[in-house]
Amino acid sequence: MDKIRFMVVSGFLGAGKTTTMIALGEHMNKTYGKVGIIANDLGANLVDTSLTQTSGCTVEEVASGCICYQMDNTVDKIRRLRDKDDAVFVMSDIPGCGVGALDHVYHTLANENSDEFTLAPFTVIVDPERLKLIMPDQEDIHLPEELAYLLQLQLEEADLVVLNKADLLTQEQIDRYVGFLKQACPNIPVLVISALKRTGIEELADFVENNVTALKNFSVRDDERFAQAETKLTWYNRRMFFKTMDDSKIDCNAVVDDFIEGIRNGLIERKRNVPHLKTFATAGNGDFNKSSLIGVDYDIEHTQEFLRDHKKMRMIVNARAVCESRPLARIVDDALDDVCEKYNLDCQVFFTECFGMGDEGR
Numbered sequence: 098m099d100k101i102r103f104m105v106v107s108g109f110l111g112a113g114k115t116t117t118m119i120a121l122g123e124h125m126n127k128t129y130g131k132v133g134i135i136a137n138d139l140g141a142n143l144v145d146t147s148l149t150q151t152s153g154c155t156v157e158e159v160a161s162g163c164i165c166y167q168m169d170n171t172v173d174k175i176r177r178l179r180d181k182d183d184a185v186f187v188m189s190d191i192p193g194c195g196v197g198a199l200d201h202v203y204h205t206l207a208n209e210n211s212d213e214f215t216l217a218p219f220t221v222i223v224d225p226e227r228l229k230l231i232m233p234d235q236e237d238i239h240l241p242e243e244l245a246y247l248l249q250l251q252l253e254e255a256d257l258v259v260l261n262k263a264d265l266l267t268q269e270q271i272d273r274y275v276g277f278l279k280q281a282c283p284n285i286p287v288l289v290i291s292a293l294k295r296t297g298i299e300e301l302a303d304f305v306e307n308n309v310t311a312l313k314n315f316s317v318r319d320d321e322r323f324a325q326a327e328t329k330l331t332w333y334n335r336r337m338f339f340k341t342m343d344d345s346k347i348d349c350n351a352v353v354d355d356f357i358e359g360i361r362n363g364l365i366e367r368k369r370n371v372p373h374l375k376t377f378a379t380a381g382n383g384d385f386n387k388s389s390l391i392g393v394d395y396d397i398e399h400t401q402e403f404l405r406d407h408k409k410m411r412m413i414v415n416a417r418a419v420c421e422s423r424p425l426a427r428i429v430d431d432a433l434d435d436v437c438e439k440y441n442l443d444c445q446v447f448f449t450e451c452f453g454m455g456d457e458g459r
């Protein structure tokens with residue numbers, strides 16, 4: 098049997114890992130062979146799994162913890178994608194604060210399963226906006242400086258660095274960011290893409306199809322500093338169901354936007370932030386809304402909006418916030434109460450989890 102190619106896609110919260118995997122997957126499905134995607138994150142009820150399912154890609158989920166600590170499960174999922182779905186190339190992301198998969202995942206697979214897997218370049222997606230955390234003389238993006246260390250480590254771990262969201266940049270800005278990355282990660286290739294607008298995807302596909310990992314030795318140098326960065330972050334996941342009390346159809350896009358705005362305002366009031374807040378809402382017949390906020394200073398981004406009015410919708414919300422867990426839970430509850438009142442909605446909550454990355458007893 099031919100070996101299957103496996104690739105880890107790393108990168109900071111909201112950098113575009115999921116969007117890139119979908120863009121690559123859709124391209125390679127047509128040009129290379131069947132691609133499988135593993136959506137990985139801490140916690141359950143993942144927006145990214147739902148979003149990936151709406152694309153033309155085959156998806157499996159490894160939830161409730163990084164793939165680094167679920168190697169047996171991850172290997173099972175890769176084999177399943179190969180054996181059931183005929184995948185020849187599988188990629189998995191890791192949580193957006195994650196570092197260490199080169200050691201935990203790549204080195205383990207190289208040591209134990211080299212007859213089965215070829216390891217494609219360890220690929221790190223970079224959002225130019227977040228590079229401001231570590232570039233000299235850049236404006237303050239209102240994230241704690243502890244998080245800069247996560248970004249630095251992610252870059253050090255890379256076999257390949259991909260500057261994403263090029264559609265938002267001028268050529269001069271692209272040149273400056275690429276120049277910085279080439280200095281920050283000497284000898285590491287840098288590619289430029291827009292996962293959203295599908296530019297540079299062919300070159301990226303060509304690179305990951307034809308190169309393999311250098312299997313560097315990399316480890317987190319300063320565990321204490323890493324832990325300090327992690328303790329800044331709180332994960333929040335909720336699944337719920339809304340319906341209008343009077344059975345009328347309403348503009349559910351407005352409900353999603355107001356809900357996100359409510360969370361934004363609650364965070365601003367408490368001087369907190371959310372590096373990535375994402376919602377995925379469905380209302381039957383394939384009509385869905387996927388929205389993201391990559392910080393309180395940014396506009397809401399709509400990957401997709403509802404095409405019609407509805408009287409019911411399911412929604413998942415995932416937040417990766419710089420906020421303590423109890424205030425964050427209150428902020429989301431308040432935003433929910435406000436939209437229910439404004440739009441005369443009944444809301445049933447089926448699942449909630451909220452945990453600090455550094456919480457004792459988790």
Ligand SMILES: Nc1nc2c(ncn2[C@@H]2O[C@H](COP(=O)(O)OP(=O)(O)OP(=O)(O)O)[C@@H](O)[C@H]2O)c(=O)[nH]1
Pocket residue numbers: 108109110111112113114115116117145192193261262263264265290291292293294373388389390391398399400417
């Ligand atoms: N303008 C622009 N936006 C993009 C691009 N790629 C991703 N985005 C947007 O950036 C936001 C985050 O993208 P995701 O793909 O969810 O990022 P991620 O790294 O998977 O996020 P996490 O899994 O939460 O860490 C979404 O609103 C995307 O639509 C791009 O090339 N250009």
Ligand SMILES: [Mg+2]
Pocket residue numbers: 114115116145190
């Ligand atoms: Mg993602």
